[in-house]
Amino acid sequence: MRALLSTLPLGKEILVKTCDPKKVAVVGAGYVGLGTAGLLAHLGYQVTGIDVDLDRVAQLQRGEVPIHEPGLDALLAAQGERLTWTTDYAAVADADVVFICVGTPPSSDGTPDLRYVTAAAASIAAHLDARPLVIVNKSTVPIGTGDFVQRILEDNALTFDLARHTVVSNPEFLREGTALADSLYPDRIVLGGSTEALDCMVKLYAPLIEQSFTPPPATPRPEGFTRPAVVRTTLQSAEMIKYAANAFLALKISFANEVAGLCERVGADIEEVTTGIGLDTRIGLRFLQAGLGWGGSCFGKDTQGLISAGDEHDYDMPILRAAIDVNYRQRRVVIDKLLRHLKTLKGKKVGVLGMAFKPNTDDLRDAPAHDLIQRLVQLGARVTAHDPIAMPRAAREWAHLTYQAADSIEAVFDRADAVIIATEWNEYRALDWAAMTHRMREAVIIDARNIIRTPLAAEIEQVGRAVLKAGPVPS
Ligand SMILES: NC(=O)c1ccc[n+]([C@@H]2O[C@H](COP(=O)([O-])OP(=O)(O)OC[C@H]3O[C@@H](n4cnc5c(N)ncnc54)[C@H](O)[C@@H]3O)[C@@H](O)[C@H]2O)c1
Structure with a gap:
């Protein structure tokens, strides 16, 4: 460390020391910010969560968690005084490190909308003073945004000093549904x-x-997990x-x-094929599930x-364009499968699981079920839909x-x-499918997530x- 300090330009020592x-x-109490x-x-820091959404902050102050994420309620509740919530950015003045975790949704032209990042950076800037502060961008942002955030801080702060106020990129890799384990035991x-x-x-x-932390009771350390790799790089490479x-x-x-x-066309079975290729360690088994394709707030937005970013540099990315086309084609493929069975959907009752x-x-963002x-409604079907958790949210967001x-x-x-299976909830895997199909007028099931394992009279x-094919259920 001494050697490093001695090579630093005057002023840079301040932050290290x-x-x-x-x-x-x-900043931002959404899926990433809450986690x-x-x-x-949980690691022992005094944390203040800041959000501009008054209702959300009020909920959190009452001890209610505004999203569904397994284990999160217990983790947040266990923090007691170490974790508080506010709408007031004044907490930044007291902090050593501030994380930006606001949304970066796609704009109408597909480019990431940086208005929330811009607003967050400007609000942080108002509270910069002579104390050193590391400003960490955890939101997924276009390459170059680290410099852009620094510029906003510089433009809006009364006191800005590059030696004291430094921007870091620390992208987030959590997956909704397993966010806590992903954050506590990351690969890197x-x-x-x-x-x-x-x-x-x-x-x-x-x-x-x-x-060195004690795992929270609901999220034990996976057997054999030792420590995450740390990749140290430039702002641009981290963002990329x-x-x-x-x-x-x-x-x-x-x-x-x-x-x-x-x-489907040549009579092969994708599950056996992906197992066969995924066992090659150069390929790996994960993320090879065929079905209805990806959805959510990240994959569509980030590929686009x-x-x-390529377009800005007149650089075409045909592989990514094809990945997007194939993904959204899957949503049409599922309807085509249904039409092959029912011929017309006018007046038909179609269930969506x-x-x-x-x-x-x-999370309903870019959900295939939407x-x-x-499309089913456009084709004249009467749709009944179910979700174990997301129905109240759908009532608001899919009105x-x-x-x-x-x-x-x-x-x-x-x-x-x-009935179309659109999301592979365990509740659906565990259904008594034979009993369920007996309730149907026509027993046609489009299992778009490949979860049904036993033959049915459907x-x-x-x-x-x-x-x-429909047939008697084997005894
Ligand atoms: N959700 C994921 O699975 C995931 C995973 C990895 C990375 N990311 C990235 O992380 C970022 C956040 O995603 P998310 O899903 O948590 O978003 P989110 O929409 O769930 O939450 C964003 C939060 O930021 C708040 N906010 C907006 N402007 C603000 C401001 N100026 N000051 C304070 N709070 C403000 C909003 O009120 C909201 O509560 C995005 O860039 C996303 O791409 C998300």
């Missing part, structure tokens, strides 16, 4: 920025890197790593779906974000769609002409596999 993080502010705040409080921690700011981040994350990681996972899923379509974009979350319901919210899973099947269409 004074970096002894104790207080953290987390980040809970994690850092990616940090981009100046050497001295990254030294400070490594100090902040020391309990996570060394895995996040986009490239999501784009690669997205195209793995699209690859499986593209091969699944051919499997990377393409837009699952509305959230994946199990164990209430497009399915919309523009015409569907009957099912008050039970049975109601989806009652006198239905067909026509079952899956993705990338042979149609299971």
Whole structure:
């Protein structure tokens, strides 16, 4: 450390010398911000969560968690005084490190909308003073945003000093539904920025890197997990790593779906094919599930974000464009499968099982079920939809769609002409499918997530596999 200090230009020492993080502010109390705040409080820091949404902050102050994420309620409740919530950015003045975790939704042209990041940075700037502060961007942002945030801080702060106020990129890789385990036991921690700011981040994350914390009861440390890798790099590379990681996972899923379509035509079984290729350690088994394709707030937005970044440099990214096309084609493929069985949907009752974009979350952003319901209604079907968790949220966010919210899973099947499985919730895997199909008028099931394992007295269409013909259930 001494050697490093001696090589630093005058002023840069300040941050390194004074970096002894104790207080953290987390801006944005969404899926990422809530998890980040809970994690850092659990690691022992004094954390203040800041959000501009008054209702959300009031809820959190009452001890209510505004999203569904397994284990999060217990983790946040366990932090007591270490974790508080406010709408007031004044907490930044007291913090050693501030995390920006606000949304970066796509704009109408597909480029990431940076208005929330801009507003957050301007609000942080108002509270910069002579104290050193590391400003960490956890939101997924276009390459170059780290410099952009620094510029906003510089333009809006009364006191701005590059030696004291440093921007770091620390992209988030959590998956909704398993967010806590992903944050507590990550494969890697990616940090981009100046050497001295990254030294400070490594100090902040020391309990996570060394895995010296006591695991929360609901999220035990996986057997064999030792410590995450730490990738230290530049701001630009850290920002690119996040986009490239999501784009690669997205195209793995699209690859499986593209091969699944051919499997149906040549009589191969996609599940056996993906097992056969995924056992090659160069490929891996994960993210090769054929089905209805990806949804959610990240894959669509981030693949498009990377393409837009390419466009800015007149650089085409045909692989990513194809991954997106294949993904959204899957939503049409499922309707085509249904039409092959029912011929017309006019007046038909179609049940949809699952509305959230994946199990164990209430997140409806870019959920395939949305497009399915919309198309089914356009084709004249009466839709009854169910989700174990996301129905109240759908009542608010999907008010523009015409569907009957099912008050039970049975109601989806009652006198239905067909049922589509859109999300692979365990509740649906565990159904007594034989009993359910008996409730239907026509037993057509489009299992768009390939979860049904036993033959039924029903026509079952899956993705990338042979149609299971209706017949007597084997005893
Ligand atoms: N959700 C995921 O699974 C996930 C995973 C990895 C990365 N990301 C990225 O993390 C970022 C956040 O995603 P999210 O899903 O948590 O978003 P979200 O929409 O759930 O939450 C964003 C929160 O920020 C708040 N906010 C907006 N402007 C603010 C401001 N100026 N000051 C304070 N709070 C403000 C909003 O009120 C909201 O509560 C995005 O860039 C996303 O791409 C998300």
